[in-house]
Amino acid sequence: MAVINRIAGFAEEMAGWRRHIHMHPELALDCHETAAFVVKRLREFGVDEIHEGIAKTGVVAIINGQGAGPCTGLRADMDALPMQEETGAEWASKVDGKMHACGHDGHTAMLLGAAKYLSETRNFKGRVALIFQPAEEAIGGGRIMVEEGMMERFGIDEVYAIHTDSFAQAGELRTCAGPIMAAVDEWEITVKGVGGHAAYPHACKDPMIAAMQTGLALQTIVARNANPIDPIVVSVTQFHGGTASNIIADEVKLSGTVRTFSETNRDLAERRIGEIARAQAESFEMSADVVYxxxxxxxxxxxxxxxxxxxxxxxxxxxxxxxTDLPPEMGAEDFSYMLNERPGAFYFLGQGLGPSVHHPEFDFNDEVAPIGASFFARLIETLHR
Structure with missing residues (x-):
């Protein structure tokens, strides 16, 4: 592996940054301590500009190269997940109910490593925009940064990102042209009936029956409505109704997710979920409210x-x-908003097989951080010759 020697030389320092962030996880847009830690490091490196408060706690730092050239954005996400950590690591989360279970601590450390190197060498033309983003796991910090005009404000021409991958051997870089991760939508159906005593169902209109039939019927969207060579997932993930075994409820709620790669299937799912829910309810002399x-x-x-x-x-x-021919995955990623605004690419970096992301025993593999940092750095040096 041609990891940059200078970056390999401060690999332990990168691990230290990562483990500090890991011990102090923050959620969504509230990445105040993480952003402050990032800014402190960036000032030590001597970057040319630091812009804070984008999407509340997001940071964009600018490093100027030698002479005129393009501006390329490199993005890392900073937020953690609302989970209890079970790694047993010395650097385990110190915050109850929060942990870095998706490798964002590692992503931030890799981008800091690239920042340190690029600030020292500046062996490139143009500018690099280092994007430290909050709220990837929820809300969509990437969307907010884009909506706040980040691309135009900093003149970003292209944008790239890396995500750790616990399903690939350490050091493997995987990507593909076209869709690589799915769109994600959420839906909720409320079936409204007439409750009463379960011993007298004829005096009620039982929404449980209609809701169960609706849940089954929703599977026909994939099986019979969608083009079979255009992937789509429609999953029922929650079903809530009733309070006791002898009571028929007034209403039952079911909800779930839709994953697609095309806007055509997105439109199809939204339309058919509404049609199926309302028609099923009507067939049982009830009504259904649908939120998509x-x-x-x-x-x-x-x-x-x-x-x-x-x-x-x-x-x-x-x-x-x-x-470069990685099959697309049904997970979702808010880097999508940045790729909708500017050309670029999203990569997975293998960290070796182990507990998957979003698992309480997941931990980022510090040994691959110099690889990610070197990829970022060489990307700038190559694209900005």
Missing amino acids: ERSYPATVNHAAQVDKSAKVAREVVGDDLVI
Whole structure:
């Protein structure tokens, strides 16, 4: 592996940054301590500009190269998850009910590592915009940063990001052109009937029956409405109703998620969930209220940016560890908003097989941080020659 020697030389320092962040997890937009830690490091590195308070706690730092050139954005997310950690690590979370279970602590450390190196060497033209983003796990901090005009404000031409991957061997960089992660939507159906004593169902209109039939019927969206070669997932994940075994409830709620790669399927799912829910309820002489909320769009890589960044990846980790035909995944990622605004690419960096992200025993592998930092740094040096 052609990890940059200078970055390898401060690998322990990067691990220290990562573990500090890991011990002090913060949620959503409230990444105050993490942002302050990042800003302190950036000032020590001598970056040219630091802009705080974007999407509440987001930070964008600018490093100027030597001479005129483009501006490329490199993004890391900073927020943690509302989970109890079970790693038993010396650097385990000190905050009850919060932990870095998705590797965002590692993402931030890798971008800091690239920042330290690029600030020292400046072996590139143009500018690099270091994007430290809050609220990837919820709310969509990436969307907020875009809506606040980040791309225009800093003149960002292209944008790239890395996410840790516990399903791939350490050092493997995986990506693909086109959709790489799905759009995510949420829906809730409230079936309204007439409650009463369970011993006298004829005197009631039981919403439980209608809700159960609705849950089953929703599966026909995938099986019979969607084009079978255009992936879509419709999952019922919650079903709530009733208070006792001898009471028929007045209403029952069911909710779930939709994952798609195309706006066509997104539109289809929204339309059919509403039609099915209302028609099923009406067939039982009841009514249904439907709420459908669109969240993160699909994360779609740009082919030209995948092609040129993959060449850089091969220089860093070797041909055998670069995958450019990764099958798209049904997980979601709010880097999608940035890729909707500017061309770029999203990569997965293998950290070795182990507990998956969002698992209480997950921990970022510090050994791969120099790889991610080197990829970021070489990307800038290559694209900005």
